[in-house]
Ligand SMILES: *[C@@H]1O[C@H](CO)[C@@H](O)[C@H](O)[C@H]1NC(C)=O
């Protein structure tokens with residue numbers, strides 16, 4: 174388990190002799206990065222915390238709220254890190270405002286970096302272009318970060334011809350300028366939710382600042398592109 178030490182001040186001084194001058198070699202702030210942990214914690218717990226608040230369960234501080242989750246020590250500690258960063262009053266306000274946007278919540282609680290950045294999708298590809306139900310399709314997106322990002326997401330959404338939409342979103346944190354390639358695969362085995370009948374399935378790719386589709390600050394679709402695959406008879 175990682176140590177939950179947020180700020181570690183490292184002072185490395187040269188050895189010195191009394192009356193001699195002291196030279197500071199370096200001073201740095203080392204910030205442990207709990208952004209991915211915070212986002213998955215919020216994904217799991219935001220709704221539960223909201224319910225606790227709405228049920229009037231919080232009369233004390235962060236400790237009390239976080240202990241009401243009845244979760245493991247790691248989860249409780251993450252909850253406390255996020256809550257203590259802003260204080261119980263602001264935390265409760267934010268939870269109610271969050272619209273279940275985990276990234277925005279973690280940014281507000283200072284556990285995820287905020288930077289608006291920019292990125293553009295260069296190309297997308299779907300392979301194979303067509304196949305019968307049961308085929309595994311590879312969905313690939315190449316995008317260019319043109320200005321370093323803060324916390325964002327790369328997402329793919331699939332709209333089957335006759336079933337429930339499917340999708341996946343992955344966190345991107347502080348991506349530097351450059352080209353990135355991401356590949357998903359989707360297995361089109363027929364199920365009740367997705368019978369994968371014959372026809373064209375739409376595949377939408379996104380690169381976003383924050384959570385795609387969020388209306389909060391520091392949230393924006395940088396770029397989107399559409400591709401297709403066809404389920405044959
Ligand atoms: C945690 O446990 C308490 C006491 O058993 C219970 O009242 C509360 O509803 C539980 N909280 C959750 C989120 O399950």
Ligand SMILES: *[C@@H]1O[C@H](CO)[C@@H](O)[C@H](O)[C@H]1NC(C)=O
Pocket residue numbers: 291292293319
């Ligand atoms: C982001 O990049 C796109 C494409 O290069 C450009 O059109 C757009 O103006 C940029 N947005 C910002 C906020 O810089």
